[in-house]
Amino acid sequence: MAWDRTFFYDTYPRLEAAFSARLDESLAPRDPSVLLQVVRELDLRPDSRVVDVGCGEGAHAVRLATHFGFRVLGIDPVQRHLDLARAARRDLVPDISSRLAFERGTATHLPVADATLDLVWCRDVMVHVEHPDDAFAEFARVLRPGGHVVAFQAVATDLLGDEEADWLFDVMGVVPASADPRVVDDAIARSGLHVVDTIDASTEWGEWSQEQDGSGGRALLHLARLLREPERYRAEFGDAAYDAMLGDCRWQVYRTMGKLGARIDVLRKG
């Protein structure tokens, strides 16, 4: 729409305060616990066998064992993550810790026998996977018939410019194709897994975290400081840490402003 002087300096100022007040009202964004809600709706029995693909430090594996009584194998390629997850496991009550194990593995090489699992949980990992085709095929291999995948991942949207994507994906270890929603759709289709639901979480988690504790705005403020005085932070923490922090802040800001979208795929074998 073309700029209109009368609208901009006369009509709009009369609306602006009311409009801003309306925008101060929450749109009730869903928070990350929506993933647990998705699992709850699958109505799996306690003792169901689950793999947490790319479990990181194990927090979600613990939640799955605690909330649902599942037996969870967390797998991750990073030894530090496995060490931290195993250390956290040692602090848990025996009823929970006995349901948890952590092993080295990747999304394309799960240390699990064929057709033995009830659920594959894969949260915020797929963008790092070189070949999503192979990962979804691996998920199909380890699931028993009737078993499910619940996968959450970020995806690039049309708002993300090519140069922004090139820099961000390089710094954040993202395989560009794996953040392309069409590539993910194709990989799922080729796996033979049935699509139960694809939930568009859009900017909701970013809105939610800002509404909860201001962490979205904090990332924006950090980004501004990083960009204004790069040498200050490079001198203290080094170039690699500077780039990692810049990438992380941009990631969070882009998630909140929709340059990165978020999707939850719920899939079933057979």
Ligand SMILES: C[S@@+](CC[C@H](N)C(=O)[O-])C[C@H]1O[C@@H](n2cnc3c(N)ncnc32)[C@H](O)[C@@H]1O
């Ligand atoms: C952003 S973290 C997410 C951790 C955890 N799933 C969560 O949601 O908090 C990404 C995790 O994926 C792991 N990862 C990276 N490449 C992977 C791969 N090819 N297969 C499995 N996990 C991988 C990393 O080591 C890291 O723990």
